[in-house]
Amino acid sequence: MNLSTPLLLAAVLGIVAALVFWPRIGLHARWDRLRRNVRRVLIEDALKHVYDYEYKKLVCTPQSLSGALSISGDEAAKLLGRLETLGLIRLHGEGVGLTDEGRLYALRIIRVHRLWERYLADETGIHEIEWHPRAEKKEHRIPPEEADALAAQMGNPTYDPHGDPIPTASGYLPTRKGKALTQLHAGELAEVVHVEDEPAAVYAQIVAQGLYPGVRIRIIGVSKERIHFDADGIEKELSPVAATNVAVVSLSSTAMREGPFETLAALNPGEKGTVISISRACRGQQRRRLMDLGVVPGTVITAEMRSASGDPTAYAIRDATIALRKQQATMIHIRRNEGRSS
16 A cells, blocks of 8 residues: 555545634534524523513413424423523413513613614615514624614614614613504594514515504494504505504594695696605605605695606606606605696
8 A cells, every 4th residue: 555545544634623623613613603603592582582471461481482483392491491590581380480680681682673673674775574584683693782882873762663662771661552453443543653573474464554653543444354444544454363463542633643635646747735744654765865855844746747657757846857656656745735737
């Protein structure tokens, strides 16, 4: 046998060993970090679940944790045992409760999640369906000091775009207000203060109806199948299942926005309207663009011409002509002016 063969084999084995066991960058070190990160994410998600149940005054159990984290009952039991050993939870009877340390830990994760949703809503053009899943990933990666810097950058917001309160750095969290939309009766007036973003399929139905914190509604009719209502001047409806995920506060008749008002999309060529407001659903870069174009309360806008396909429409705003698609125009609330442009 060639004497160089054992040497070559030893060299190859040495290289393989280095690739696997080299400190910090070897495969073993990377796998160990990944395993620890997965375990940390499970711990943090479990703390969030226990906190959510406490906040809603529900009893958290191994079964509820198993369902929320999509893990087996045995894995949930082991995870709870780990949390108890770490001093983050305490077991009482059939339920689970957070210790003071566990509660602060959970609130730190919730703070990052809701701050990031606020950032996505106000500073990007990302669709609202994507806010929650993206924040789910970020909440495990941003340290507290980075979260504090993000909060300061945004002016220390107190609520996320769904109406959930954002915990302060010290762990203070105000109680959520409102009652379910399903508790209202025909003729009642209310303002949306919170929209639940889980489960995703139900949230998508709510988003499709243009409901978000700040929208004011008037109940038209209630049945076992549908809740029919007027939202900012537009008739809509939701199933009772979806409506339970919308929280509102009742309003007096004098508190409703002055009307009648329409959206810019309702104007035909030659008609004018005065801007009342921009819908709160119009956020971030899109909102800033409209305001830069002069779409602010008091501005008179004239519909000039509609494209052959019906969308977009050209509008005269101050000394400029701009094209807006119907989806954008429906976010601009106007009061129709009498008479047509010449």
